Amino acid sequence: MDIDNWQPLTVEEVSLLLQDIPIMWGIAGGWALDLHIGRQTREHKDIDIIVFCKDQYKVYQYLSKDWRLYKAYKGTLELWQGEQLEQLNDIWVKKDEHSAWAFQLMLVDQVDEDWVYRRHPAIRRKANDIFLTTTDHIRYLRPEIQLLYKGGSSVIREKDDLDWQMMLPHLTIAEKEWVISGLKGQFPEGQRWLKI
Structure with missing residues (x-):
């Protein structure tokens, strides 16, 4: 399975696809940052969508009629059959087994x-x-x-560094303080973005 074969949906196509799903969802990744400032700042290889773990079955039911959903874990991809996912939080989606990847679902946790x-x-x-x-x-x-997700990753990529630098002038003081506080909490020993 070619993990590099991406032809991502556009933001508008994702919005149209998910407009009737009865859950809360949102665009994530680099596209979320671009949506915030109102323009595309760089090329995006894929498109990420955040959904809550508690809604995963609704997501599966909604998408699996027309799409193939794959569980991504440590470099492997396996067809998702709708079973409850506990530790996995990354789902790759394509139209059929021969098509390119269209979008990625990121499952996030909710407590109360x-x-x-x-x-x-x-x-x-x-x-x-x-x-x-x-x-x-x-x-x-x-x-x-x-930005917390990007800066808190075990591997910070060049595009993450670029996104951080690009976004700094667009953050409010409160937003900047929040992400810095979060990074300090996760990395009390220090993190390279904190040297600003």
Whole structure:
């Protein structure tokens, strides 16, 4: 299975595809940052969508009629049959077994009314407060949360560094303080983005 064969849906196509799904979802990744500032800043190889773990069965039921969903784990991809996913949080989606990858689903945790950052569970926000909406009514992950995911990864890629530098002038003081506090909580020994 060719993991590099991507022909991602556009933001508008994703929005149209998921407009009737009865759950909360939002665009994530680099596209979320671009939606926040209102323009595309770089090429995007894929498109990520955040959904809550508790809604995974609804997502499966909604998409599996027309799409093939694969569980991604440590470099392997296996067809998802709709079983409850506990540790896995990454689903790749394509139209059929021969087509290119179209989008990626990222499952995030929720405890009671709170979104919980899996890498450092002390970091939380109200679940209904993790998304913002564009003037076109497209929901996307807040920039400070997206940057926490990027900066909190075990591998920070060049595009993550570029996204951090690009977004800094667009963050409010509160957003900047929140992501810095989150990175300090996850990395008390230090993290390279904290040297600003």
